[in-house]
Amino acid sequence: MNTLKRLANGIDRINQAVGRFVSWITALLVLVVFADVVMRYVFQISFVFTQELEWHLFAFIFLMGAGYTLLHDGHVRVDIIYQKLGPKAQAWINFLGCLLFLFPGCFLIIYTSWGFVENSFAIMEGSPDPGGIPLRFILKSMIPLGFVLVWLQGISLFINSFLVITGRQETNREAA
Known part of the structure; x- marks a missing residue:
């Protein structure tokens, strides 16, 4: 069981580190949007590159931050029943949810x-707009990578839920 717990903790550390990095990208996105707004409304100029950079950064944040969000139980769900259950019942819901929905999804x-990503790399896909970002294929590679991070975090949740169900851990949030 120590091996499983070490694996779960290692996955948690990966997504924690990715989440810290994503927080800096979020700060960068705020600066880019601010600069775009100032350029548009103060100087009446706009650049395709700036607008595309906004949605590229947003997509990166969303995809890379999803595993971190799962680590901190921040995904939206209907908690009408779940929040009133004890740790073992919550662990069963998480365990089955991972097995039946998260992993297959x-x-x-x-x-x-x-x-989709292979094709994008094969043609070195970039923006179709003049002045746009030329490296769109890199952004598209974040789709499978982001879901690998969610899948890994699901493994951690699955392990922690199993440990709660078997009585080897008290809650899904116990420290290492």
């Missing part, structure tokens, strides 16, 4: 996006 997205 991540696999489906990783599998179906792989060809």
